[in-house]
Amino acid sequence: MVNEDVFVDKLRHxxxxxxxxxxxxxxSKAEYVDDMVTQRAxxxxxxxxxxxxxxxxxxxxxxEDLSPSGTxxxxxxxxxxxxxxSNETQAKLEEAVGFRNILAxxxxxxxxxxxxxVLHDDLEWFNRFQxxxxxxxx
Numbered sequence: 001m002v003n004e005d006v007f008v009d010k011l012r013h014x015x016x017x018x019x020x021x022x023x024x025x026x027x028s029k030a031e032y033v034d035d036m037v038t039q040r041a042x043x044x045x046x047x048x049x050x051x052x053x054x055x056x057x058x059x060x061x062x063x064e065d066l067s068p069s070g071t072x073x074x075x076x077x078x079x080x081x082x083x084x085x086s087n088e089t090q091a092k093l094e095e096a097v098g099f100r101n102i103l104a105x106x107x108x109x110x111x112x113x114x115x116x117x118v119l120h121d122d123l124e125w126f127n128r129f130q131x132x133x134x135x136x137x138x
Contacts, residue, residue: 002063007137010056014130017049018123025120032119033112042119043103043110050100053093053129060084060133072097085132092125 024042032038057075061067066078073094080090099118103110 002060002137006059007056007133010052010059011130011134013052014049014056014126017045017052018126020045021049021119021123029113029116032116039112039115042115046115046118047100047103049126050096053126054097054100056133057093072100079133084136085129089125089128089132092122093129096122096125 021042024038024045027035027038032042054072054075057079058069061075061078062069064082066082067074069075076085076090076093076097079085080087085093103115
């Protein structure tokens with residue numbers, strides 16, 4: 001059974017990271033690409049946001065005795081297979097896990113245009129993730 005305190009705490013972190021990122025949206029793409037400090041703040045907050053989603057997925061998977069633990073993508077996949085999150089949200093969060101790996105491990109150069117686009121176009125998926133989990137929990 002899901003630990004309510006852990007569940008709510010992870011949702012709170014996810015929500016705060018989303019709010020933090022929304023506040024960093026004010027720059028144009030050109031200004032963002034030229035501002036290394038903002039780039040680092042956005043990248044780190046995105047990594048924390050994605051990791052919080054993984055942690056929440058892992059908690060739900062393990063307490064609900066879903067598929068055995070595996071990679072971070074498999075933690076998200078388990079929620080989709082159990083119909084806890086939608087297939088569309090599952091696919092987007094799996095992409096986010098791969099994106100987190102690029103940011104965290106610096107596989108090649110980080111494309112700041114891509115990070116800027118994620119900041120402006122993809123935060124909705126993290127909102128959907130937490131909303132779908134909250135609905136399931138209730």
